[in-house]
Amino acid sequence: MTPPGRPLDGIRILDFTRVLAGPLSTALLADLGAEVIKIEPPQGDDYRAIGPMKNGQSALFTVMNRNKKSLVLDLKQPQAVALVRQLAERADVVVENFRPGVAERLGIGPEALSRLNPKLVYVSVSGFGQTGPYAHRPAYDIIVQAMSGLMEATGEPDGAPTLVGEAVSDVVAGLFASWATLAALLQTQRTGVGQHVDVAMFDTTLSFLATSMARFLFTGKPARRVGNRHPLSAPFGVYRAEDGHFALAVLNKKLFDALAAAMQMPELALDPRFASDESRSAHEPALRALIEGWAGADPVAEVVGRLDAAGVPAAPIWNIAQALESPQAEARELLRAVEDERLPGLRLPTQPVRFGGAASNRTERAPALGEHTDELLASLLGCGLDKLAELRAAGAFGDIASSPTHSKEQA
Secondary structure, eight states: OOOOOOTTTTOEEEEOOOSSHHHHHHHHHHHTTOEEEEEEOTTOOGGGGOSSEETTEEHHHHHHTTTEEEEEOOTTSHHHHHHHHHHHHTOSEEEEOOOTTHHHHHTOSHHHHHHHOTTOEEEEEESSOSSSTTTTSOOOHHHHHHHHSTTTTSSOTTSOOOOOSSOHHHHHHHHHHHHHHHHHHHHHHHHSOOEEEEEEHHHHHHHHOHHHHHHHHHHSOOOOOOSSBOSSOSSEEEEEETTEEEEEEOOSHHHHHHHHHHTTOGGGGGOGGGSSHHHHHHTHHHHHHHHHHHHTTSOHHHHHHHHHHTTOOEEEOOOHHHHHTSHHHHHTTOEEEOOOTTSTTOEEEOOOOOOTTSOOOOOOOOOOTTTTHHHHHHHHHOOOHHHHHHHHHTTTTOSSOSSHHHHHHHO
C-alpha cells in the first residue's frame, strides 16, 4: 500500500509576504506539504532583523517561515520581474501583502499573472483590503485592534482600552488567508479558473469578534469592558484563590448546581438571585465574593481539583511556557524538533489540526536569505550557470544573495 502523503503535496506557492500575517498563512500551508517559495528582496524580510535573536537568527522569522525556500529577487529590476512571471506560470498560488497597487506597479499584479496562468489563485493580504476609503492606509496589528472594536471591549470597566496580549489581528488574518487559499484552490479544481482573493486584517478581525458582533446586531449596543469576567454569563471569569487565580466557566443551571455542591453551599442553588444565567450575571459581585471567600483559603491546584472532580469547568492560569511544556501539548505534538545547525535543539510549532489519513506535518527549518535562489531557478526555469551569472550581473538578485553560500553568510 502506498503510504499517505500530506494534504497539500504538489501545491506550489509563490510567497511575497513579509512580517507576520502573510508568512503565517503560508507557513500553515507549508506544514501540510505545500512547496512555498519565499521571494525576498535583497535585504530580506523585515522579520529577519527583529528580535528576540539567537545565534544571529530571529525567533519570529524562524517560526513564521518554517518549511519554506528562499529566493532573492530585486523586483525593481526588469529581469527579476520576468523571472517572477515565469515562475507564476508554474505555480498554483501567489500570496502577497504589498500595499494595494504596489504589485500592479511592479508588473506582478493579479491581472498580469492570471493572464499567464488562468488557474492561478492570487491572494492579497492587506490592512484594509483592496477597496474602500481606507484601502491605502498602512495597518499594523495595534491599528486594527483599535479600529475593529476589539481594544475598546478589552480591559477593566473603569480602565483604558487594552491591547490584547498577542498580535491577534495579524494571526487572524493569516488564518483566514490560509483558509481562503484552500477554498479558492478547491473552486479552481472544479472550474479550471483561478481568482483574486482579497483578505483584509480589518475585515477578518471584525469577523473574529463573533460574540460582540452578535450582541450588537440584536441589541444595537457595543461590547463593554468587563475585565476578567464574561459580559453576559456568571460565574464565568477569573477568580482569586489562596496563591493565585483560576478560571471558572459556568454557563447553565446544571453546572451552577454542581458548583454549589462543590463549594458545600447547596443553598446557593436555591437562591433566587442565582436562579438563571441572567440573574447570576446581574448579581455577579455578590456571587464573586462567595466564590472567592470559599476559594481563598486553598491553593489554586486544590480548588481546581475539587471543581474538576465535580464536573465544573475550571483551570489554573498558565503562562506560555507552562502551556507548551504541559503533558497535553506534548501528547498533541504541538512542538516539533527541527534540525538546524544554526540553532541546536530547535523546536518549532506546527499547524495544530490532526489528519487521520495523511502523513505527519512537514518539520523543516526556515531558510537562510537567498539559500535556494540558484537551485530554484535551475530546477524550475532551467537556468544554467551562464544564465545565473548573467542575471546576477544584471542585478536581478540585488547586491547580496548572489549564491547560496553568500546568502548563508548574510543571514
